[in-house]
Each structure stands twice: as C-alpha cells, then as structure tokens.
Amino acid sequence: MSAIALRQVDKTYEGGGRLVTALDRIDLDVAEGTFTAILGPSGCGKSTLLNLVAGFEAPSAGAITVFGQAVRKPGPQRAVVFQEAALFPWLSVWDNVVFAATLAGTPKAEYEDLARELITTVGLAGFERHWPDQLSGGMRQRVGLARALLMRPQVLLMDEPFGALDAQTRLQMQELLLSVWERYRKTIIFITHDIDEAVLLADTVHVMSARPGRMQARIDIDLPRPRSLDLLMQDRFNALRREIFGLIRGAH
Amino acid sequence: MSELVATSPRTAGPRLPSARPALLVLQMLAVPLAILLVWELSGRLGWIARGILPSPTAVAQGWWQWAVGHDAMGLNAYSGTWLANVVFSAQRVGQGYGLAILVGVPLGVLIGWSPLVARLVDPTVQALRPVPITAWLPFSIAIFGISAFGAIFLIALGAFYPIVVNSAHGARDVNRNLVRAASMMGASPLQMLLRVVLPSALPSICTGLRIGLGIAWTAVIVAEMIAVKSGLGYVLWDAYYIGRMDVVIADMVSIGLVGFLSDQLILLIAARLLRWKQQR
Numbered sequence A: 001m002s003a004i005a006l007r008q009v010d011k012t013y014e015g016g017g018r019l020v021t022a023l024d025r026i027d028l029d030v031a032e033g034t035f036t037a038i039l040g041p042s043g044c045g046k047s048t049l050l051n052l053v054a055g056f057e058a059p060s061a062g063a064i065t066v067f068g069q070a071v072r073k074p075g076p077q078r079a080v081v082f083q084e085a086a087l088f089p090w091l092s093v094w095d096n097v098v099f100a101a102t103l104a105g106t107p108k109a110e111y112e113d114l115a116r117e118l119i120t121t122v123g124l125a126g127f128e129r130h131w132p133d134q135l136s137g138g139m140r141q142r143v144g145l146a147r148a149l150l151m152r153p154q155v156l157l158m159d160e161p162f163g164a165l166d167a168q169t170r171l172q173m174q175e176l177l178l179s180v181w182e183r184y185r186k187t188i189i190f191i192t193h194d195i196d197e198a199v200l201l202a203d204t205v206h207v208m209s210a211r212p213g214r215m216q217a218r219i220d221i222d223l224p225r226p227r228s229l230d231l232l233m234q235d236r237f238n239a240l241r242r243e244i245f246g247l248i249r250g251a252h
Numbered sequence B: 001m002s003e004l005v006a007t008s009p010r011t012a013g014p015r016l017p018s019a020r021p022a023l024l025v026l027q028m029l030a031v032p033l034a035i036l037l038v039w040e041l042s043g044r045l046g047w048i049a050r051g052i053l054p055s056p057t058a059v060a061q062g063w064w065q066w067a068v069g070h071d072a073m074g075l076n077a078y079s080g081t082w083l084a085n086v087v088f089s090a091q092r093v094g095q096g097y098g099l100a101i102l103v104g105v106p107l108g109v110l111i112g113w114s115p116l117v118a119r120l121v122d123p124t125v126q127a128l129r130p131v132p133i134t135a136w137l138p139f140s141i142a143i144f145g146i147s148a149f150g151a152i153f154l155i156a157l158g159a160f161y162p163i164v165v166n167s168a169h170g171a172r173d174v175n176r177n178l179v180r181a182a183s184m185m186g187a188s189p190l191q192m193l194l195r196v197v198l199p200s201a202l203p204s205i206c207t208g209l210r211i212g213l214g215i216a217w218t219a220v221i222v223a224e225m226i227a228v229k230s231g232l233g234y235v236l237w238d239a240y241y242i243g244r245m246d247v248v249i250a251d252m253v254s255i256g257l258v259g260f261l262s263d264q265l266i267l268l269i270a271a272r273l274l275r276w277k278q279q280r
Helices: A045-055 A093-096 A098-101 A107-122 A137-149 A166-182 A196-203 A228-234 A235-250 B021-045 B056-068 B082-113 B114-130 B133-144 B150-174 B178-186 B189-226 B232-241 B246-273
Strands: A004-014 A018-030 A036-040 A061-066 A078-081 A155-161 A185-194 A205-209 A214-220
Touching: A004 A045, A018 A045, A018 A214, A036 A045, A036 A196, A036 B150, A045 A061, A045 A155, A045 A185, A078 A137, A078 B178, A093 A098, A093 A107, A093 A137, A098 A137, A098 B114, A107 A166, A107 A214, A166 A196, A166 A228, A166 B021, A196 A228, A196 A235, A205 A235, A214 A235, A228 A235, A228 B246, A235 B246, B021 B056, B056 B082, B056 B246, B082 B114, B082 B150, B082 B189, B082 B232, B082 B246, B114 B150, B133 B189, B150 B189, B178 B189, B189 B232, B189 B246, B232 B246
Parallel strands: A036 A185, A036 A205, A078 A155, A155 A185
Antiparallel strands: A004 A018, A004 A061, A205 A214
16 A cells, blocks of 8 residues: 555646646555655646645545545644745744644653654754744754654655755755655655755655646666765766656656 | 944044943933923013913922822812822723723734634724724713723723734734644644734734724823823813913823833833744
8 A cells, every 4th residue: 555645636726717737637656664756847736736645735636545544634644844944933943843742732751852852863952942033944944854753744745845945055954854764764755846856865756747737757766775965976876867857858 | 223323424533432322312312402491491581471381390390299299288189199190090091901902812813814703893893993082982971971981991992903903914914834834733723823823913913002002092091081080181181271281291291101101011021922033
C-alpha cells in the first residue's frame, strides 16, 4: 500500500467567469519512508497538489488517500512546512515548536525531550526564547521543520520551503534536510522548481508540466545514501540533472 | 526627534552631546511658555477682562484652592473637591470603557472571523455608528434619568464603535497561512479563535482601544455636563454658570491631564501585549 495515493485527481478553479484547470488527472503514488520531489515551473499546480494532500483544499474530482484514509480536512497526521515558514509571530521559537502538542493538550513531560532534541537537530539550541521576527529566513524554516517533526506525522509535506532563501542558506538547509531525513526517515513530498534540489534530496522526482498541470515523467534517483553536498560535483548527479533538464525542455 | 535637529550645519564645530538635550527641551517648551507669558500679560495689562479670562496665576490659585482647600471655606463651593470629581469621572470612564471592551472585542473578533456573525451584526453596527454620541443624550436621559448610568451608557457606546470596528478589521486580516498552519496542527474552531485569530488581531485591537479611550473621555464630559450632578464635566458647566472661569480652565487642564495619563497607561499595556512586534 502506498503511503500517499492520488487517483485521477482534477482541480479546477473559476476565474474571470471561466473554468481554469489547475490539475488534470493526476496519479501519484508515494511509498512509505521515501522522499518524493514534485518538480515543475511556476503555475504548474504543484503547490495546489500539496494543498490537496494537506486537506487545505478539496479536489474537484478523484481520490486522495494517506495510509488508506481519505483526506477530508487538514490534520496533524500530515504536517506541512510552508514556503514562508508561517510561524506565529507572537510566540517564541519554543512555543512555536510545541504549538501542536499544546493544542492537543499533551502533558509537557511527553513532548519536552523531543522538542529539545529537534531544536538542537535543526541547529537552534539557544534561540528558544527568540521571537520569529528576530530570526533570519533560514532560521525560521528550521523552526518550521522542527515544528512539523514534533507532530510525529505520518507524512511531511514541504511546499518550496527553501525557495525564498539565498543560494548559500539554501545549500545549508538542503544539507540539514538530508541529515534530518537520515535520522527520522519520514515519508516526504517536497515541492520545488529547482532541478538540483530535487535530484539532491529525492528518491523519486516527478516532473510536472504547466497549463494544465499534468504529471509528465517520473525519474528514480539512484544516488546512494547518506548523501551530502559533495554529490553536486559528481558525474552521476550531473547526468540525472541533464536528463531532467531535457525532459523539461522537451515539454515546451 | 533627532532628524529635526540634524539640519544644523556640519561646520558648526564639534558636537556637544551634553548641551543637546537641554536645547531640545528648550525648543519644545518655547511655544507653550510664550503663550503663558502673553496670556499673563494680557490679564495684567487689562487687555482682556478678568471675569472672561483669568490669568494663569489666577487659574493656578483657583486650582490650588479646588485641589487642597478646606471644605468649610464658606463661599467657595469647589474647595477641596478636585480629587473627588476626578475620581467620579475616572470611575465612570473605567466602567463604561470596560463594558465597551468586554462587548466590543469579542464581538468585533467574531464579526471579522465569521461571515455569518458579520451578516447578522455588522449592518446594525454600521447603521448606528454615524449617530454621534451627543445625539444619544436625550435618549439616554429618558431611559436612565439624571444618573451615572446615563453617563456610563454614553461612554460605553462611544468607545464601543472604534473597538468593535478595529477588532473586526484585525480578525479579518489574519494571515491565511497562519490559519492553515494551525489547522494542520489540529486546532479546533475555538482554539483557532483564541490562539490564532485573537493574537493576530491584537495590534488592531490595541489601536481600537486607544481611539476608544479618547472617545470615552469626550463622552464622560458631555454626559456629566447634562445628565449627571458630579464629576469634571459637571464642575466645568457649573463653574461657568457661576462665573468661575479660573475653575473652568483648571478643569479643562485637569481633563487633558487625566486623558493623557490614561492614554499613556493604554500605550504601556499595548507595548507589553505586543512586545513580539518591537523586537526587530
């Protein structure tokens, strides 16, 4: 059984008096414990796809299941890491990370250790009492990642989380995510428009085309794990990114 | 403030940091002191009749008498009653304003958050809002008679509008991604309202609270001039009738002073509530 399964999923919006097809008959299977990247140009509906899996929006047609359960509304089994972090600015780093646990009324003793471990893992030890406004973009995404992992979700949905960061910070965050994945082995869907990022992080890359958003190709990334940024220099990596680049060029 | 004095030419020599604050204070006091001086002189030189405009020193004397004079000083009806009247007015403001907050903040947040509540309540609020609180005076006297309740009603009503409107505005503008983040973390509707919408709306709510407090002081003076027999507003009108212009002016200054102090208090509370915003 797939961890995440989409069957013939359509999403249409009404815009300017006519129907716009954002997603057209999408099929997708994500195996448990794998890292899947959805790669596509802006406007191809890849973020819409993530919003449907998260339960923020409902599909116009088709079925979405996560571990066999139909997705009806957002819930803590499907943690989301947002593009702009979406931290609560009135809460400290610590209170942001443990927000889900306090919503559920979990006793502090049950989440305290994990919260501390996660904050250390993402490199924010010592920043627990800072407000989000005092953090850089990369640090805010670290909080967003720790917050999502504290929920112990079945799947982790990441919506271009590093898209707004500068190149250097993005590399650091990719390295962090690789090590976090090695440690927790979550099932991840990762949305990106960056070919390098998709190849570096994912086990499987799904390439989407735009208008209407369709699944165009699926490429298995057979690079060995654990991975590091050294991969970026290797021939196999370059061969894979050339292959994907060719697929995207061919689509236009 | 520093931008205002930075216009002095660079060639003016080495800066004397210790001299600058004194100069700043002097610049800020120049106009008020000039006004007081002209006012005092115009009284002493007989430009304006004393009964119409008592001089600053006469006002200060009248105020002193009003503040600390002995009750038994025969002819002066106001002697020693200043504090009591300040407390009367402040109490009414506190009660009316408190009522406005208690109703206005929750209602405003609900109007901003729930389209259903907005449809149910907002048209009524918007329809009543253009009626100035002064126009409610006869209505208020008819219902409550000459009593403190009339004043409290007017204060509450006047402060209610800016509080409800700003709270609704804040709740309507909640960042959609924060709502999504809370919903994926499993927030119930009540948790969403209390832990996401309310804190999100807080900056806007504080703006409403500040505007509302200014209106509350306006309302208490108007109400006490007509519908109540005590407080700073009552003394203001009463002193005018018996020709005690020194008390009238001392009263005006007193109103300004307590208004200013209560505004500072709200600012202090807001700064505490919104300290996460000032950390950049």
